Amino acid sequence: xxxxxxxxxxxxxxxxxxxxxxxxxxxxxxxxxxxxxxxxxxxxxxxxxxxxxxxxxxxxxxxxxxxxxxxxxxxxxxxxxxxxxxxxxxxxxxxxxxxxxxxxxxxxxxxxxxxxxxxxxxxxxxxxxxxxxxxxxxxxxxxxxxxxxxxxxxxxxxxxxxxxxxxxxxxxxxxxxxxxxxxxxxxxxxxxxxxxxxxxxxxxxxxxxxxxxxxxxxxxxxxxxxxxxxxxxxxxxxxxxxxxxxxxxxxxxxxxxxxxxxxxxxxxxxxxxxxxxxxxxxxxxxxxxxxxxxxxxxxxxxxxxxxxxxxxxxxxxxxxxxxxxxxxxxxxxxxxxxxxxxxxxxxxxxxxxxxxxxxx
Amino acid sequence: xxxxxxxxxxxxxxxxxxxxxxxxxxxxxxxxxxxxxxxxxxxxxxxxxxxxxxxxxxxxxxxxxxxxxxxxxxxxxxx
Numbered sequence: 001x002x003x004x005x006x007x008x009x010x011x012x013x014x015x016x017x018x019x020x021x022x023x024x025x026x027x028x029x030x031x032x033x034x035x036x037x038x039x040x041x042x043x044x045x046x047x048x049x050x051x052x053x054x055x056x057x058x059x060x061x062x063x064x065x066x067x068x069x070x071x072x073x074x075x076x077x078x079x080x081x082x083x084x085x086x087x088x089x090x091x092x093x094x095x096x097x098x099x100x101x102x103x104x105x106x107x108x109x110x111x112x113x114x115x116x117x118x119x120x121x122x123x124x125x126x127x128x129x130x131x132x133x134x135x136x137x138x139x140x141x142x143x144x145x146x147x148x149x150x151x152x153x154x155x156x157x158x159x160x161x162x163x164x165x166x167x168x169x170x171x172x173x174x175x176x177x178x179x180x181x182x183x184x185x186x187x188x189x190x191x192x193x194x195x196x197x198x199x200x201x202x203x204x205x206x207x208x209x210x211x212x213x214x215x216x217x218x219x220x221x222x223x224x225x226x227x228x229x230x231x232x233x234x235x236x237x238x239x240x241x242x243x244x245x246x247x248x249x250x251x252x253x254x255x256x257x258x259x260x261x262x263x264x265x266x267x268x269x270x271x272x273x274x275x276x277x278x279x280x281x282x283x284x285x286x287x288x289x290x291x292x293x294x295x296x297x298x299x300x301x302x303x304x305x306x307x308x309x310x311x312x313x314x315x316x317x318x319x320x321x322x323x324x325x326x327x328x329x330x331x332x333x334x335x336x337x338x339x340x341x342x343x344x345x346x347x348x349x350x351x352x353x354x355x356x357x358x359x360x
Numbered sequence: 361x362x363x364x365x366x367x368x369x370x371x372x373x374x375x376x377x378x379x380x381x382x383x384x385x386x387x388x389x390x391x392x393x394x395x396x397x398x399x400x401x402x403x404x405x406x407x408x409x410x411x412x413x414x415x416x417x418x419x420x421x422x423x424x425x426x427x428x429x430x431x432x433x434x435x436x437x438x439x
Contacts, residue, residue, distance in 0.1 A: 086389060113420050121416065128416060140397060154396045158416050161407065163400075 010307055011114055013279040015122045016335035020328050023337065027282055028061055030307045031315055035064060038313035041079040045313040062284050062293045066303050066316040069261055072100035080105045080311045089151070091260045102261055105311040112264030112308055113158070119278050120159055123254060123268055124220055130185045131160025132178070132219075134194030134203050136167040149195055149225070151260075156193045156222065166194075171202050178214060189218050195225035196255065200240060207247040215249040222268075224256040237273065257342050261314045265306035267340075274326050274339035281306045283340055285325055286318065299324045299343065322346050366409050367432070367439050371425060374402040386425040410437045 010030060018026070035058070038045045045067075052065050071077070078085070084105040091100040104112070133153055140150050157163050164181045168174050182190070194203070199221070207214060221244070230240065241253050257275050258266035267275040267283075277283055284303040285294045294300045302323040309315045323342040331339045361369075371382055375393040388394055394402075403419050406412075406428075412435040414422075422431050429439045 110420075117416050117420060126415065128413060154400065157400050158419050161404075161413055163404075 010280070011111070011118075015118050015278050016276060016337055018279045019336055020338075023279055023282075024061060026279075027305070027307065028058070031061060031064055031305060032058055034307065034309070034315040037310070038079045038315070042077055042313050044075055044077055045079070061282055061305060064305070064316050066318045067313065069100070069259065069317045069319050072102060072261055072312075072314070073098035076101055076103070077312050077314075078103045079313055084311070089260055089263060100261055102263070102314065103312050108309060108311040111310070113155075114264075115278070115280050115308060116155065116264045116266060117158065119266060119268060120156070120222070124159060124189070124191060124222075128159055128161045129189050129191040129220070130181070131157065131163045131191045131193060132181055132216075133157075133163060133165050134167065134192060134199045134223075135165060136169045136171060137165045138169040149198075151263075152195065152225065153193065155263075156191075160191050160193070167198075167202055171198075173203065173206055173214075175212070175214070182214075182216060185218070187218075189220055190216060192216065192219045192221040192250070194221070194223050196223045196240070197225065197230060199223050199244070200230055200235065204240070204243050204247055208243070213247055213249075217249045217251075219248065219250045220252040220254070221250055222254050222256060224258070224266075259304070259317075259319065261317055262304055262306045262308065264308050265304070270331060270333040270335060270339070272331055272333050273341075274331050274333070275341060276331070276333075276335050277338045277340075279337070280308065283323070283325070283338055285323060285340075288322075288346060291318070296325050296327065301346065302340075302342065320346055363410075363437060363439050367406070367429070370402060370405045370409060374398055374405060382425050384424065384426040388423045406432070410435070412437065 013026070039049050040046070048067065049065055058064055080103070085103045086106055087104040087109055089102040089104060135149065135153060140153055162184075164177065166173055166178050237255065244250055244253060255269040255275070256266050262281075265278075265281045267277060267281070269275050282305040284305070285298055285300040286292065286303055287294050287298070288301045291301075299322055302319045302321045303317065304319060305316050307315065321342055322344060323340050325338060325340045328338050329336045368379055368382055371377065371386070372379060375391050375398060377386075377391060388399065399422075403414065403422065407414060410432065412432075414431065414435065418431045418434065422428050432439055
């Protein structure tokens with residue numbers, strides 16, 4: 001059985017260097033191949049496609065069929081023999097909620113880590129940096145409770161060395177340990193990583209409460225995992241950045257957006273505050289009532305496309321997140337591709353996502 | 361201790377295996393302890409033991425006991 005696409009040239013694509021015209025042609029070929037691959041190998045996907053008229057008629061990326069992301073909670077969707085599964089990723093989910101199950105084979109898992117690595121390296125550089133995790137070590141100790149937080153910290157640790165944890169297991173900052181770490185690396189960039197809500201609650205708010213400043217001028221913070229709990233506290237992305245700068249003098253702050261159903265295909269916020277699609281991903285905004293493509297400037301549901309999913313039909317997914325396309329190829333940060341903003345979960349969607357792995 | 365002995369000991373300690381299990385069939389995820397957590401622990405131990413810092417790409421490609429030997433030679437460590 002032949003592979004749907006040869007992934008090697010795909011991995012050679014420049015991370016943010018393809019013009020929209022070129023990118024959309026290449027993506028259309030890769031994504032059509034994936035659609036056909038999953039159609040032939042995943043019976044459930046085939047049955048969905050057979051109900052869609054003109055599934056063959058795919059002239060542009062927006063013609064590609066998409067699955068609602070919550071389908072992965074009720075269905076086990078695979079396009080490979082079960083014996084080829086090397087890892088099952090599950091979305092976070094609190095009790096009473098179903099979790100998504102994503103089945104990975106070697107190829108998909110390898111593409112995830114390679115593409116993630118290319119995207120992140122393009123922001124922080126090719127060298128591994130000393131890494132301070134704004135979380136506690138206990139989060140990664142229990143391998144059987146492999147939460148989204150665990151996966152995020154581990155996934156990002158490949159970009160760090162001398163990984164240190166800023167918080168004790170009771171989630172308070174260990175100022176001695178943090179100071180010792182920072183003293184070791186005064187002259188070089190430090191990678192800081194944490195979940196948005198945890199950085200907010202246990203770093204920014206804590207330092208404000210105890211009136212202590214921990215300056216990390218050479219820090220680059222990557223944070224993600226949703227704003228829902230912050231939105232309920234009415235904290236905007238700008239306020240988050242401003243207050244983090246006040247307590248820690250960190251100015252390089254990058255939020256990231258992505259979902260476990262498309263691991264590896266992450267979107268990182270640039271210096272201008274926009275999330276960027278890489279060469280390997282695209283987003284489309286759809287009207288939540290009729291699912292029609294919305295023009296630039298319209299706020300609607302985010303559809304995510306990724307060339308990575310090979311072992312499961314997750315290359316074109318309709319999320320329950322609301323967002324807006326700000327532009328294409330024109331961001332003043334210089335990166336090509338679609339750039340956008342995410343405004344959170346649509347009303348009445350069930351609560352899910354990384355930040356919910358931790359509720360106070 | 362020779363480089364080979366150090367290299368083997370790190371595998372034995374990181375993955376709770378015996379020396380006779382270490383051959384070209386000893387690959388990522390062949391034992392439960394060699395998961396992503398175990399992998400990063402092993403890499404950190406190798407970096408400490410040999411005083412090197414590996415590139416992200418080499419950590420990703422470090423998929424077996426045998427490939428690891430090739431990867432370390434890139435950093436001037438002959439096993």
